[in-house]
Amino acid sequence: MSHNLLKGKKGIIFGALDSNSIAWKVAERCHEEGAVFTLTNAPIAMRMGAINTLAEKCNAQIIPADVTSDTDMENLIDKSMEILGGKIDFILHSVGMSLNIRKGKHYTDLDYEFMKKTLDISAISYHRLLKICYQKDAISEWGSTVALTYIAAQRVFPDYNEMADAKSLLESITRGWGFHYGKAKKVRVNTISQSPTKTTAGSGVKGFDGFFNYADSMSPLGNATSDSCADYCVLMFSDLSKMVTMQNLFHDGGFSFTGVSQETVEKFNS
């Protein structure tokens, strides 16, 4: 059901790979709520993905972009404004990739060239995006940007590896830009810290199932799905959350403030 929360709003959505992606659900929901937007992803991800189906469904154009390239990102912003007919009102940044995880390097044995690439793709890309928007004055007043993050930025989840560090950096960049962009242009910058989600990316992480079940047991409402995450993104893009900025918003069924569940304690009773 639509509430017309984003009627007439213009956006850019990063990271829709396939129908398991959170970004895919966000696109569907933004479309339902009356927004128009462009879709973007890494050129390589798009070759593997089903993004055309989504684009048709949402009547959206696709603009491939490497998030580590200034040229690609400038092109993305310019084209999006041209296609959508004006400044951008909202952006979803759902981008992350760990080269060390992909190469099987443990946290105690990181390759630092890989790590810098991970940070560039997963965190600095948010800075780059906002810098280019800022310099082009491409975001409307009270515009809202959201990046997806994970609680490993606050506490150690060993299999999350260097991605934890990337997410900490991402959240710091969120505060930094939230301050400067808010002060200058009233643009809002936040992260949403989502439950472990059975996306194509998420499921690939080692030990994902045990971890997913643990998080589910430790969350009074259970793990949040990508559908509910999409709803929450819509709220954060809407005009009804105008004064929320520089925040990391936990969307996790209560996981973040649960110290232990009874089910967990019972497993440790000898």
Next chain:
Amino acid sequence: MSHNLLKGKKGIIFGALDSNSIAWKVAERCHEEGAVFTLTNAPIAMRMGAINTLAEKCNAQIIPADVTSDTDMENLIDKSMEILGGKIDFILHSVGMSLNIRKGKHYTDLDYEFMKKTLDISAISYHRLLKICYQKDAISEWGSTVALTYIAAQRVFPDYNEMADAKSLLESITRGWGFHYGKAKKVRVNTISQSPTKTTAGSGVKGFDGFFNYADSMSPLGNATSDSCADYCVLMFSDLSKMVTMQNLFHDGGFSFTGVSQETVEKFNS
């Protein structure tokens, strides 16, 4: 403009004193968004207040209740369900009063009987409310309750006095009930931590103006108004934030993550 975010939802709103109250704005916005609700306040506050005007405007009935009385609170819940025709979907708890502040007692000279009364009114009341609802099974699945709080629960604002302690207690109770009520009945329990607001209550605090200006300067988007707070409450009551619970949500224009503003630094340049 209405988005029908609360269409058919039933609620209880505590704390509307006059048109400067955040609760007043919340009532107006919930009404616009399609909710029906009852209004409540302390019997004494109602004698002073203009709440009848609000009740008429929102087509709501008023049920006086002393938040420290089990009998009154039980009556409030029973009557509300009777009037609204079923279980409650949302509750706003906007209740706080400091006897030590009122009596001019400094934080270093608190009267502990006053303090216990302050805690009872301002924090334990949220526990009492949720306990009675829980025992009567009075809240719908996925129902949502919000209490208003302030960042003095995390950091010291000297003039906020013992109210800081009351807000810490309130936020802890929020986590406790969020866990238990979520687990048992999928009810959500959160707080919203609002900018200093020029309500009749807020303005009474000593040194309020300097403090208000400071917070405004330290918030990249400026202080959040009670109107925008009402919008945010609507979002938290809606079905689009279903997996958010046990959280303290800063609604403050970015104050909470700003360490210093340039304006502030300049005042300290000699």
Next chain:
Amino acid sequence: MSHNLLKGKKGIIFGALDSNSIAWKVAERCHEEGAVFTLTNAPIAMRMGAINTLAEKCNAQIIPADVTSDTDMENLIDKSMEILGGKIDFILHSVGMSLNIRKGKHYTDLDYEFMKKTLDISAISYHRLLKICYQKDAISEWGSTVALTYIAAQRVFPDYNEMADAKSLLESITRGWGFHYGKAKKVRVNTISQSPTKTTAGSGVKGFDGFFNYADSMSPLGNATSDSCADYCVLMFSDLSKMVTMQNLFHDGGFSFTGVSQETVEKFNS
């Protein structure tokens, strides 16, 4: 081995019940490090306890005091200064008792008269203590007070019940007094948030063993013992931590920043 870290310092130690108490270990270590101090506990606790043995060992006098009584607390401060020959340099507050737990009342069914008593004993007592010291100017410049707390103040541990709320209140009081006493007299006020500890009090909590094992598995260094906690208290009382105040210091082998351990994840692999 002594480092003479507290040579010539005068203190008051609350809460030594028997040789399993953290406060007992703190007293032993303070004695080793050259401090003189008085011991105090509730009159009723002392009748059950072995505190005389400790007093002899440490050459300390015992002053019974009900922490909820102004008269008792004033007597404690006056007598301590008289016995020790001057102002107090350090205080350990290791005091907590939950009437609702003792009476078997679940968090969802609290008795509020019990709760207020719990808050009075476990949290307001720290305020009362500091207020009386402040008004008598009983603590030396750079004096240091520590109260013991637990991470349930930040996250929900269901069996910890209302004690979580009491600890949140305690930590807020710590910040409040840390501000005011620091500003006025350079006195430091902190809490130490200790691992679950097999004290006579701690072990009594329902489900303690499973919980203890869980915390041990989730702490990279394992649970901290009361001996190591005593060492840490000595550091916080010493002159080498002079600029640390208003803090909640986790002493927990890393539990507080561990999201999950591999052992825990494995238990959730189906």
Next chain:
Amino acid sequence: MSHNLLKGKKGIIFGALDSNSIAWKVAERCHEEGAVFTLTNAPIAMRMGAINTLAEKCNAQIIPADVTSDTDMENLIDKSMEILGGKIDFILHSVGMSLNIRKGKHYTDLDYEFMKKTLDISAISYHRLLKICYQKDAISEWGSTVALTYIAAQRVFPDYNEMADAKSLLESITRGWGFHYGKAKKVRVNTISQSPTKTTAGSGVKGFDGFFNYADSMSPLGNATSDSCADYCVLMFSDLSKMVTMQNLFHDGGFSFTGVSQETVEKFNS
């Protein structure tokens, strides 16, 4: 006065540039407390610095090392063990440099090659150091490492620029290594978050004086000096803080938990 807290301990101290450096004070205090150690700094920093004076005073050898070079860091660890005659017990990481600040690039106009260099020097260097130690098994059981950080990792201080992001990354790395190194070898990894300090590096930051005064006004005990920071480092290196790991320890006179001071509010009274 020495307490022999580090008697017989072997360490490595990074970052002593001149007598205003925190690392310089740490070296002096570690020497007093009975430790032996090597000193290291970037080759270029050493050419400018007065480190030889310190080395003589502490009877320490100097090993130049570029923290971004594996070869240099391996050499540093190997040589230090050789010189000191065994495994390392403590390390101070006081390393940070922002190329964007140096080049006058504002946060809204960062150069990302500079930023990656900043992250490499200021944050990844701590990972590299610990990785090399881990792989060489170069740190004793219960060994302790401390990196210096700043509260800009949590809240925005605009002039701190990208260094805030570097410090967030550093603190995340601290948690990651604290977990893995603690689990495997009982090595502790922490950061100390220090008040603004009038070091040669600190003073260079734009607007430093106003900022220093502001922090001083907002800290009930005033800003912590580098001398007191050195004392606190000694405590964290000692055996008396054995169960403290993965923590960010504020050493700031109470700044971190002060929301506002009366002096600050007064400046905002119109």
